[in-house]
Amino acid sequence: MTEMLQIGSFQLQRLIERIERLESKIGVTDSSVSVKNGAKQAQQYCKLPQVPPRTFDPSVSLDRLRLIQLIAKKWVNGTKLRYYFFENDPLRAGNDQKDIVRQGFEIWKNVGIGIKFEEVRDISEAEIRIGFRQGDGAWSYLGRDVIDIPGQGEQTMNFGWDLRSDPRGVDVPVHEIGHTLGFPHEHQNPFAGIEWNEEAVYEYFGGPPNNWPRETTYFNVLRKLATGEVQGSQWDPNSIMHYGFPAGLINQPQQYRQGINPAGGLSEHDIQQVRLFYPPLEESSYPELKPFRSEVLSLAPAEQKNYIINPPATRKYTIQTFGESDTVMVLFEDQNGDLKYVDGDDDSGTDHNSQIVIRLYQGRRYVLRIRLFFKSAAGETSVMLW
Numbered sequence: 001m002t003e004m005l006q007i008g009s010f011q012l013q014r015l016i017e018r019i020e021r022l023e024s025k026i027g028v029t030d031s032s033v034s035v036k037n038g039a040k041q042a043q044q045y046c047k048l049p050q051v052p053p054r055t056f057d058p059s060v061s062l063d064r065l066r067l068i069q070l071i072a073k074k075w076v077n078g079t080k081l082r083y084y085f086f087e088n089d090p091l092r093a094g095n096d097q098k099d100i101v102r103q104g105f106e107i108w109k110n111v112g113i114g115i116k117f118e119e120v121r122d123i124s125e126a127e128i129r130i131g132f133r134q135g136d137g138a139w140s141y142l143g144r145d146v147i148d149i150p151g152q153g154e155q156t157m158n159f160g161w162d163l164r165s166d167p168r169g170v171d172v173p174v175h176e177i178g179h180t181l182g183f184p185h186e187h188q189n190p191f192a193g194i195e196w197n198e199e200a201v202y203e204y205f206g207g208p209p210n211n212w213p214r215e216t217t218y219f220n221v222l223r224k225l226a227t228g229e230v231q232g233s234q235w236d237p238n239s240i241m242h243y244g245f246p247a248g249l250i251n252q253p254q255q256y257r258q259g260i261n262p263a264g265g266l267s268e269h270d271i272q273q274v275r276l277f278y279p280p281l282e283e284s285s286y287p288e289l290k291p292f293r294s295e296v297l298s299l300a301p302a303e304q305k306n307y308i309i310n311p312p313a314t315r316k317y318t319i320q321t322f323g324e325s326d327t328v329m330v331l332f333e334d335q336n337g338d339l340k341y342v343d344g345d346d347d348s349g350t351d352h353n354s355q356i357v358i359r360l361y362q363g364r365r366y367v368l369r370i371r372l373f374f375k376s377a378a379g380e381t382s383v384m385l386w
Contacts, residue, residue, distance in 0.1 A: 042204060042205070042207060042208065042209060042210060042246075043168075043209075043244070044137065044138065044160075044161050044166075044209050044210060045137070045138075045205070045210055045220070045243055046137070046138045046139055046140075046172075046175055046176060046179070046185075046220070046243075047137050047138075047139050047210075047212065047216055047219075047220050048139060048140070048141075048142060048179065048184075048185070048219065048220055049139055049141055050219055051141070051142070051145050051148075054072070054349070056068075056349045057349070060349050063374070064326065064349075064373075064374045065228060065349070066226075066227060066228030067228065067301045067302075067326070067373050067374040068228070068326060068348045068349055068373050068374065069226055069228030069229045070228050070229060070230070070231060070301075070302070071277075071301070071302050071328075071348075071371065071373050072143075072144070072346075072348060072373070073142050073143030073144055073145065073182035074143055074144070074181075074182040074277050074278075074302075074371075075115060075143065075144060075181070075182065075278075076304060076328060076330045076344075076369040076370075076371050077114040077115065077277070077278045077279065077281060077304050077369065077371070078114050078115075078281050078304075078306065078332075078339070078367070078369055079115055079116075079330075079339075079341075079369075080115075080116040080117070080118055080338070080339060081115060081116070081117050081118075081127050081128055081180070082117075082118045082119070082120045082125050082126045082127055082128065083105070083117065083118070083119055083120070083126055083127075083128035083129075083130055083157075084119070084120050084121070084122070084123045084125075084126035084128070084129050084130065085098050085101075085119075085130050085131075086123075086129065086130065086131045086132075086155070090133055090134065091131030091132060091133055091155065092131075092132065093132035093159070096164060097132060097159070097162070097163050097164060100163045100164070100169065100170055100172075100173060101130060101159070101163070101173040102119065103170045103173070104170050104172075104173030104174045104176070104177050105117040105119075105173075105177060107170065107174050107265075107266065108174065108177055108178075108181065108266075108274070111266065111271055111274055111275065112275070112280055113274055113275060113278040113279070113280065114278045114279055114280055114281040115181065115278045123152050123153075124152055127146055127147060127156070128146060128156050128157055128180055129149075129152070129154065129155050129156050129157070130155065130156075130157045130158070130159070131155040131157070131158050131159075132158070132159050132160070133155070133158055133160055134160055134161065135160055136158050136160040137158065137160040137161075137210070138158060138159050138160055138161070138172055138175075138176055139157070139158050139160075139176070139179075140156065140157040140158075140176040140177070140179040140180050141156050141157070141179070141180070142179050142180075142182060142184065143179075143180065143181065143182030143183075144182070146180060156180070157176055157177075157180065159172065159173070159176070161209075168264070171240060171264055171265065174240050174265075174266065175240050175241060178240055178241050178270070179241075181274065181277075181278070182277070183241050183270075183273065183274075184225055184229060184230075184241065185220060185221075185225075185241055185242070185243065186235070186236055186237075186239035186241040186242040187221065187237075187242050187243050187245075187260075188220075188221070188223060188224055188225045189224075189225060189230050189235045189236075190224045190225055190226070190227050190230065191227075191230065191234070191235050192235040192237075193235070193252065193253060194250055194252070194253070194256070195250070195251045195252035196221075196222055196249065196250060196251065197248065197249055197250065197251050198222060200248050200249050201217060201221055201222060201249050202214050202217050204246070204248075204249060205217040205221065221243070231273060231276065234269065236267055236269040236270070237256075237260050237262060238262045238263045238267040238269075239262065239267050239269060239270050240262070240265065240266050240267065240270050241270070242260070242262045243260075243262075244259070244260060244261050244262055245259050245260045246259045247259045276302070277302060281306070286306045286307055286308045286367070287307055287308070288307065288308045288309070288310065289307035289308070289309050289319075289368060289383065289385050290385065291312065291317075291385050291386055292384070292385075292386050293384070293385075294322070294382045294383070294384045295307070295382060295383050295384070296380050296381070296382050297321070297323075297325075297327075297370060297372065297380070297381040297382055297383060298380070299370075299372040299375075299381070300372070301372060301373060301374060302371070302372070302373075303371070303372055304369060304370065304371040304372070305369075305370050305383075306367060306368065306369050306370075307367070307368040307370075307383075308365065308366070308367060308368075309331075309360065309365070309366040309367070309368055309385065310365060310366075311360040311361060311362050311364065311366070312362065313362050314359070314360070314361045314362045315359065315360070316357065316358070316359050316360075317357070317358060317359075317360050317385055317386065318355065318356070318357050318385070318386055319331065319355070319356045319357075319358070319368060319383065319384075319385050320353055320354065320355040320356075320383070320384060321347070321353045321354045321355075321370065321381060321382065321383050322353060322381065322382045322383070322384065323353070323375065323376070323380055323381035323382060324375065324376035324381075325347075325353075325372060325373075325374065325375035325376065325381040326347060326348035326349065326350075326372070326373035326374040326375070327346075327347060327348070327353075327354045327370055327371065327372055327373060327381070328344065328345070328346040328347075328348065328354065328370070328371050328373070329344060329345050329346075329354040329356060329368065329369070329370045329383075330343075330344035330368070330369050330370075331343050331344065331356055331358065331366060331367070331368050331369075332366065332367045332368075332369070333364060333365070333366055333367075334364075334365040334366065334367055339367055342358060342366070343356045343358050344356065348373045348374075354370070368383075370383060
């Protein structure tokens with residue numbers, strides 16, 4: 001009898017081990033294991049830097065505020081984002097890791113968008129400054145926040161573990177570059193309807209290898225985005241911007257109690273969203289903005305108008321929008337087909353109009369890009385150069 005029990009116990013143990021192996025292959029784990037033993041099960045996650053939120057005058061309407069929140073972090077379409085890899089310790093990495101990041105930029109580029117990417121060797125030319133400080137996690141500033149980071153020696157993106165050994169591979173840099181393009185974490189979408197097991201979440205992310213304090217976990221996981229920060233009401237659990245979660249962290253929806261495992265790579269929704277904000281551009285079709293001629297901006301929210309400026313004389317010019325609207329306006333100089341940032345202004349949430357006062361040179365070619373956040377129904381919005 002004792003021998004039969006031992007055999008039965010052995011067979012039961014073998015069965016349990018077999019089930020666990022199968023579950024690990026499909027990403028399912030028992031909640032008591034995945035949370036209690038989080039140090040063994042947890043993967044490393046992206047943590048967004050916390051930037052003080054913008055404040056707005058109480059007179060800014062809810063609809064206007066939502067549109068500003070949706071678009072504020074996005075670049076004007078047609079921007080070339082230049083990236084630089086630090087070469088000094090402890091921020092440097094070998095080409096094998098840098099190549100994985102380069103592949104991430106290629107994946108976004110191959111979607112066919114109006115944003116361009118270029119690796120540069122001069123840090124002063126770079127908007128994106130990439131380091132590999134180990135133990136600091138993976139992170140990127142969100143969209144246009146990168147231009148507010150002071151000092152050329154400060155990172156705007158980091159990869160804090162060896163990308164070569166991460167089974168997610170190139171998805172890690174694709175996720176961080178998505179943040180640089182202005183896209184937040186998808187699991188924080190207010191329309192997701194996720195009901196968290198909050199203490200289990202704090203315990204999971206508070207353990208190794210992340211070791212996050214509660215405020216970091218709240219900011220990157222539990223905090224719901226404002227409705228204005230997301231487009232429409234669609235939640236995409238397969239988004240490249242979505243964390244994968246083990247069992248035991250989500251109470252509802254019921255089908256995700258055993259965890260969420262994004263499919264990997266860019267989802268169809270990711271591709272739709274990036275093309276919405278950054279559609280391909282044909283520069284040859286831009287109209288010319290001539291001095292003292294008002295151009296009407298017949299735009300819907302998030303749409304953009306682009307103009308060529310060929311100054312008839314070298315002098316100081318003013319470029320300004322008119323009307324009750326929120327816009328971001330950016331001026332580039334065309335240097336042999338390469339657009340270099342010159343100046344810009346963002347009037348969103350204020351009672352003034354975007355304005356650039358700048359010295360322009362005869363014989364040089366400039367490109368002006370204007371993106372609309374919001375406009376009053378009371379009248380048209382226009383732009384003028386004088």
